[in-house]
Amino acid sequence: MARGGQGLARVAVVVRAGAAPLWWAGVFAAGVGVVPPGVTGRRIGVLAGAALFILAAGAVAYTRRRRYADLAHAAARASKHDVLQDRAVSVRTWRRGHRWWLLLAFVLALGSSFAVPAAGGMLLAGTGTGLRLKAAWLGRRERAEDTLLWVRVDWLDRRGGRPAGKPVKAYRGTGIAAGDAAPGGARRRSAVLV
Template identity: 55%
Template sequence: MRGPYTLARVAVTVRAAAAWWWWAGVVAALPGLAVTFGPTGRRIGVLSGAALFVVALVVTALARGGRHKARARAASRAAKSVFLQDRRITARAWLRRRRWWLLLAFVLAAASNVALPCAGGMLLGGVGAGLWIRSRRLARIERAADALLWFRPDGDPANYQLTGIAAGDAAPGGGPRRHR
């Protein structure tokens, strides 16, 4: 690709998704703790929610597990003319593109408290926890390759590009970089 273009961190998008899904699940599950009526009751709702949390965590963490590793092997070096997107901007862009889906999932999870208290919120929380595990796996891939994985937000997200480990403002795995 000729000319300057923008790259966003892969791990930052996964980590941003993890945070939003986790907190949406926590907030949606809280009203379920106060529910004392309904067809199932609080105990059944919390136990089924715990089972849904574990299933969502495992499925989200393991689904398409080799995808990032295969794309990292096929990645090319980023050009010197690229602009590296700040992690806050990347997280904000992720939320802006998916806010309505996240809001819909939150409303459905909160509404499910009437029938099965806490279960919908714990399901969303499990998705968030699974995505956080996936971001940790991305950190291991980046450390092993001694390079950071980036993608073009306006292009094909499957085409990863590599930069040195010190590029950008996010550490491997998408967390904030610790300055010493």
């Protein structure tokens, strides 16, 4: 990067990147998973899956919130030489880096249906829901503080791309209009001109 600038990716986008593939893989695995009666039977499998869905969503949504809050509180202003990564690039990079983990999780969820029908798929879907809830929490925080949170791309490349992992030393902040993603990491809706 020229003049000491860094490549920056949106924190909420990276958190949200795994939500859709985990959700859809979980829904598909749960749907297919109710076909075999399994060891426990369908009713017990679905009830266990519903409990796992709620537990996974809550655990993922609330895990490491304090770390995110501490990094957000200490965020420095981004330099004019920093390069803001597009939302699509951040999502694609995260999904490519985790594709084998996502496939393994799907296969395990599908395979577990022969023991406890639908439970593995519902656990996977709950994990995706938890990531979406965490991204929404980050979005509310960004709106309240009127600052979008960014993390250095080179820190994301280490240890699986976790935006609050040990390699991440600090976040950077920009104005609310920067980049192509809205607060919370969703695609920014363009205003319709009349």
